[in-house]
Amino acid sequence: MAISEAEAIIMEVLWRSSPRSAEEILAEVGPQQGWQEGTVKSLLNRLLKKKAVKAERDGRRYLYAPRLPREQYVSQESKGLLDRLFGGRVAPLVAHFSEQRKLSKKDIAELKKLLQELDDEQP
Amino acid sequence: MAISEAEAIIMEVLWRSSPRSAEEILAEVGPQQGWQEGTVKSLLNRLLKKKAVKAERDGRRYLYAPRLPREQYVSQESKGLLDRLFGGRVAPLVAHFSEQRKLSKKDIAELKKLLQELDDEQP
DNA sequence: AATTAATGTTTACACGCGTAAACGAATACC
DNA sequence: GGTATTCGTTTACGCGTGTAAACATTAATT
Incomplete structure (x- = not known):
């Protein structure tokens, strides 16, 4: 439950x-x-x-x-929202926050770094 | 309610x-x-x-x-989750999905483009 | 006009949730 | 050892939710 x-x-x-x-x-x-x-x-x-x-x-x-790890709880909740509202895709979710001006400078910097790292590890 | x-x-x-x-x-x-x-x-x-x-x-x-616009509903729900689970910041949310391998190639491509556009409009 | 069909409105009911009070058991103090 | 205190366990209660059945109303058909 x-x-x-x-x-x-x-x-x-x-x-x-x-x-x-x-x-x-x-x-x-x-x-x-x-x-x-x-x-x-x-x-x-x-x-x-x-x-x-x-x-x-x-x-x-x-x-x-x-007993339940936080990571697991966060995963369930996040996936639920993603599936229900964004067709299970992450990019539209971020686009939504972007449109709502909910992306801080810091967010943007971190996202860039994150994407950079993804490129690096999977060339 | x-x-x-x-x-x-x-x-x-x-x-x-x-x-x-x-x-x-x-x-x-x-x-x-x-x-x-x-x-x-x-x-x-x-x-x-x-x-x-x-x-x-x-x-x-x-x-x-x-009568309620979808955009408004999506905003409320998304902000709720973001605040409750990620301290209101978007980057950690995306990082979470990244760790869960929930970022598709398409997502990654779209995110890059999105960030690129943000740079362009605010030089 | 009376009956039937189609819609909406009211009522129902079990279950989880938020919020506690009441009760019971174990321990500490006099 | 009896009493007060501290914890945990049980019970409660109103409210929303999921899921409908029952009822009422209005329009169509015979």
Whole structure:
């Protein structure tokens, strides 16, 4: 089953650094999102049920860590969007951002470099 | 309120060509998605409520057409993903697809051309 | 005019999600 | 050892979604 938006926020915390206790997660994400303790606990339990995180006992509490790698999540999400909206092709996606003026100087420089490297490795 | 996945499928039909009757939409999308008539009608009504489509009477039935432009929808969705997963920057997104070997020759050629054009227009 | 066919509108229902409160168990303190 | 505290687990509840069935209305046919 898919990871929901609220769940993904918890995952991001764990991807940044893990393992972490529920309390630590709450401390990082609660104020920002306006979430109470119970909310974080519920989300963690749903993520456990979905096998997206694992929990390891540490004394009286648990420490949580991702089981699903971020890379895999990002891949699924990105591919989904690409397929649904751009016929699965990357160039039209970039063209779209270009038209929306969402390409920064830095982006452009990096893209050039990236393409250059692709040429180099496959002559 | 956001447009759901099922609703987006209806929207794609209307974006391709509109106005269309519910029957025409069903004909195009029903077999593919395994949707009955009632399903399409419900989705159309929800889209009406969300002001994403408009309906114009045509005799005994309605003809439906998008009110939300595809470009706007695509922008929202794309920006959402970019912000959530890539810190709002395009280059890392492309790098991701590159690592996943999702860049076709054609993509690469088009990206080069795109970058070339950006240089030209802003010397 | 009464019946049938075609459309749209209302209602339904199970399920996931966001958001927690309530409950229970284990540990720490008095 | 009894009580307070700290965690985790269970239950809750309203809302949107996917998927339709049921109902209402209007137009066509007999």
